[in-house]
Amino acid sequence: MDSLKDLHSLLRWAVVLMAFYTLIRSFIGMSSKSSFSKTDNLSQVIYVSLVDVQVLIGLILYFTSSIGFRNISLMGMKEVMHDGFFRFFAIEHITGMLLAFILLHIGRAKCKRALDGPAKFKTFFIWNLIVILILLATIPWPFRKGFEALGWF
Numbered sequence: 001m002d003s004l005k006d007l008h009s010l011l012r013w014a015v016v017l018m019a020f021y022t023l024i025r026s027f028i029g030m031s032s033k034s035s036f037s038k039t040d041n042l043s044q045v046i047y048v049s050l051v052d053v054q055v056l057i058g059l060i061l062y063f064t065s066s067i068g069f070r071n072i073s074l075m076g077m078k079e080v081m082h083d084g085f086f087r088f089f090a091i092e093h094i095t096g097m098l099l100a101f102i103l104l105h106i107g108r109a110k111c112k113r114a115l116d117g118p119a120k121f122k123t124f125f126i127w128n129l130i131v132i133l134i135l136l137a138t139i140p141w142p143f144r145k146g147f148e149a150l151g152w153f
Contacts, residue, residue, distance in 0.1 A: 005065070008057045012139055015054050018047040019132050026128060029121035036117040044124065048108050055101045062094050088140065096138025100131045107131065 022043050029040060067089040080086045107127020114120040 004057060005061060008054065008061055011050065011054050011057065015047075015050050016135065016139075018043070018050055019128065019135060022047045023125065023128050023132060026121045026125035030118055030125055033118045034121070036120040040121075044108060044111065048104060051101055051104055055097060058094070058097060062089075088144075093138050093140060096134050100134040100138070103127060103134070104131045 025040060025043055028034070029036065067086060075083075075086065080090050104127065107124055107130075110127065111120045111124040114123050
């Protein structure tokens with residue numbers, strides 16, 4: 001289980017880097033009114049695939065680790081909701097990540113349906129910006145109170 005948790009922790013950096021890479025690429029393409037290239041498509045596919053793998057690993061951890069779903073059943077919802085650390089992992093983190101996952105897939109689908117390059121870039125830029133904000137808000141960063149002791153960083 002620790003290796004899966006370590007992989008999940010490490011993979012977040014690849015997700016964040018690809019999120020910003022595709023955001024910058026979309027902004028440049030939108031600003032310069034460029035055509036949408038195979039490289040643009042590939043970067044989005046890699047980004048979405050990384051998020052898909054990250055969510056799959058996260059769901060496995062959520063249902064098997066001691067700080068996910070099991071906490072709700074062991075501690076009870078009332079106790080989980082009153083403990084910021086457990087509430088974050090049992091409720092906030094998974095909700096934010098699933099929302100980001102859904103919005104990223106919607107943005108990617110809308111981008112593929114857009115008619116020209118600038119429209120594709122603009123569509124993905126807007127949806128990806130929303131996704132990035134959610135990701136940044138719900139990642140368990142080491143500066144969050146009480147998380148530094150986990151040793152995941």
